[in-house]
Amino acid sequence: METIISYIDNLFSSYPDTPQARKAKEELLGIMEDKYNELKAEGKSEHEAIGIVISEFGSMDEIASELGSDKKITIEKKEMEEHINQKNITSSEALEYLKRQTNFSFKIAIGVVLCILSPVIPGILDAIGKSGIILEAFADAVGGASLFLMVAVAVGIFITAGISNSRYENYDKIEIKLDFSTRDQISKQYEAFNQWFGIKIATGVILCILSVLPPIFLDAFFKAYWINQLSGISIFIFVAAGVFLFITEGMRKDAFEVLLGKGDYAPKTQKQKKAKKIIDLFSSVYWSLVTVVYLLWSIITMKWGFTWIIWPISGIIFSAISTIISNLSHTD
Amino acid sequence: MISSDGIRGYNDMMILYLILTEPSYGYQISREIKSRTDGKYIIKETTLYSAFTRLENNGYIESFYGNETNGKRRTYYQITKAGKDYYKEKCSEWELTKEVVDQFHHKS
Numbered sequence: 041m042e043t044i045i046s047y048i049d050n051l052f053s054s055y056p057d058t059p060q061a062r063k064a065k066e067e068l069l070g071i072m073e074d075k076y077n078e079l080k081a082e083g084k085s086e087h088e089a090i091g092i093v094i095s096e097f098g099s100m101d102e103i104a105s106e107l108g109s110d111k112k113i114t115i116e117k118k119e120m121e122e123h124i125n126q127k128n129i130t131s132s133e134a135l136e137y138l139k140r141q142t143n144f145s146f147k148i149a150i151g152v153v154l155c156i157l158s159p160v161i162p163g164i165l166d167a168i169g170k171s172g173i174i175l176e177a178f179a180d181a182v183g184g185a186s187l188f189l190m191v192a193v194a195v196g197i198f199i200t201a202g203i204s205n206s207r208y209e210n211y212d213k214i215e216i217k218l219d220f221s222t223r224d225q226i227s228k229q230y231e232a233f234n235q236w237f238g239i240k241i242a243t244g245v246i247l248c249i250l251s252v253l254p255p256i257f258l259d260a261f262f263k264a265y266w267i268n269q270l271s272g273i274s275i276f277i278f279v280a281a282g283v284f285l286f287i288t289e290g291m292r293k294d295a296f297e298v299l300l301g302k303g304d305y306a307p308k309t310q311k312q313k314k315a316k317k318i319i320d321l322f323s324s325v326y327w328s329l330v331t332v333v334y335l336l337w338s339i340i341t342m343k344w345g346f347t348w349i350i351w352p353i354s355g356i357i358f359s360a361i362s363t364i365i366s367n368l369s370h371t372d
Numbered sequence: 373m374i375s376s377d378g379i380r381g382y383n384d385m386m387i388l389y390l391i392l393t394e395p396s397y398g399y400q401i402s403r404e405i406k407s408r409t410d411g412k413y414i415i416k417e418t419t420l421y422s423a424f425t426r427l428e429n430n431g432y433i434e435s436f437y438g439n440e441t442n443g444k445r446r447t448y449y450q451i452t453k454a455g456k457d458y459y460k461e462k463c464s465e466w467e468l469t470k471e472v473v474d475q476f477h478h479k480s
Contacts, residue, residue, distance in 0.1 A: 098416025
């Protein structure tokens, strides 16, 4: 029946929302629902029933004059797409989506943590190698291998997780329609989630800040190479723990916001959409150029230790320009 | 299956006939038309709805909400006095149409 309802919603979406149109929609859906139920009772499959009901619906032209407006509103193609870009989601689909996104966020977070931690084993082995307990060349070889192995495992996780999550890839581009009770239920979950969200993100930030403390203190008191090496490694471990929190919490928040149409996923006005398109286009050109400049500058001067400064600066310039673009498109 | 163009002028007559004695609702009327014609004519939902509104605007039928069954409120249609007159008119028009068209019907 969901399919039939969204079919009718789509057909009516290009007509003005008048009392007559609502009455027509209700009456037509009533007849279609009766027909659908009877077909199901006769033993027809879901697909067959929907097929028959839709094929016997007829044409909107026939009732257009009874919809309280003489003519169909001429809608721009863009807006037509907007109507098509709505999706009705059942309660179980919504809960399934949340569950899968949580699962997906854990996989991505584990992958990222593996990448961040990949220098840890080489670092430890290097410290041991330098201290002469094991052969240094052996330590370097095993350490290097372990680094690539961890990155390879992470990439494997990204790819498989990405593929299994690909069926949801259009969720953040369309407007999700939930029925009232499902929306209410998910809003409550979202509120409960939000109570802890701030604390968890703050914990992540604190972990990242604290990551520099072990090297600072240990290096001040101890001069041994292996201690300096291990204190450096501890940065990765702290940062990995913080990043794990950012990713899992951030992605879960996104999943809630996609379903509820909040935050970045709030339905946008025509102007906002236009601004977003301009910014997207600008962004792809801008970052490609920055990358070219960075590579050229670094390769020509070979000052790799300094040229990275282009990234934070470009980031600040980018956010300034995006703000200007979205403000300009609001005011005109 | 019959073409909806050919039968267009007589949808009103079929609907009115089906509510001559007692009120009925959308799907019941649609189902009756299908079963009485052995599935040779299936009225489209939009055709039915446009006929209902037209007939109601002309004062030939009246609609009211029936009792809720299984949480569903159905619109019932009942024929008016003017509707009965209109039905008789359509019947005699059909007699005439049949007579006229029959003159050009090559019986094989």
